[in-house]
Amino acid sequence: MKDKTKELENANKPILQRRKHTLAVCPGSFDPVTYGHLDVIHRAASVFDKVIVAVLKNASKNPLFSIEERKDLLIAVTKDISNVEVDSFDDLLINYMNEKNAHVIIKGLRAVSDFEYELQMASLNRKLNEEIETFFMMSSTQYSYLSSSIVKQIAQYNGPVSDLVPREVEHALQVKFANR
Numbered sequence: 001m002k003d004k005t006k007e008l009e010n011a012n013k014p015i016l017q018r019r020k021h022t023l024a025v026c027p028g029s030f031d032p033v034t035y036g037h038l039d040v041i042h043r044a045a046s047v048f049d050k051v052i053v054a055v056l057k058n059a060s061k062n063p064l065f066s067i068e069e070r071k072d073l074l075i076a077v078t079k080d081i082s083n084v085e086v087d088s089f090d091d092l093l094i095n096y097m098n099e100k101n102a103h104v105i106i107k108g109l110r111a112v113s114d115f116e117y118e119l120q121m122a123s124l125n126r127k128l129n130e131e132i133e134t135f136f137m138m139s140s141t142q143y144s145y146l147s148s149s150i151v152k153q154i155a156q157y158n159g160p161v162s163d164l165v166p167r168e169v170e171h172a173l174q175v176k177f178a179n180r
């Protein structure tokens with residue numbers, strides 16, 4: 001069989017010559033942030049020098065929380081992680097990455113069901129800019145069933161969410177649904 005070592009090395013030379021990846025972007029809707037998100041953010045912050053949590057202003061998804069509310073909740077729950085910054089974007093992720101001069105995207109993977117969509121996004125992002133790499137972190141098992149949508153469903157009917165989201169988020173959900 002042909003030895004592909006040199007081929008791979010040459011193909012990736014410009015990438016290998018790049019600087020160390022110290023800045024990572026953790027993008028998402030965060031409507032609202034859950035303990036599952038927070039787990040990935042904490043772990044990313046322990047690996048990279050700086051992590052930007054970037055909230056997508058996705059009008060198409062009809063979010064429960066406004067962009068400012070989602071950002072404020074993220075700021076509140078990450079306030080003790082010194083190398084985490086919260087921001088928002090309204091663009092292709094790849095354009096936002098360029099703007100920030102960032103080369104690493106961090107995504108959490110919960111189950112096999114996440115894989116197909118995430119593979120599609122990672123592959124497309126890499127096609128749009130081959131200098132950008134997506135790193136996946138497997139969700140901690142206790143959060144592998146958790147999603148913002150599930151949390152919203154439970155909170156809507158006054159179900160218990162204290163094991164699923166931080167206290168600030170639980171309170172924000174109560175206020176939101178009390179006023180609906």
Ligand code: PNS
Nearest residue numbers: 027028029030056091092093121124125
């Ligand atoms: O929390 P979500 O809703 O699963 O996050 C999805 C997100 C924000 C990461 C994804 O929708 C995204 O990157 N959107 C920005 C627009 C974009 O770049 N789309 C093309 C991806 S190939």
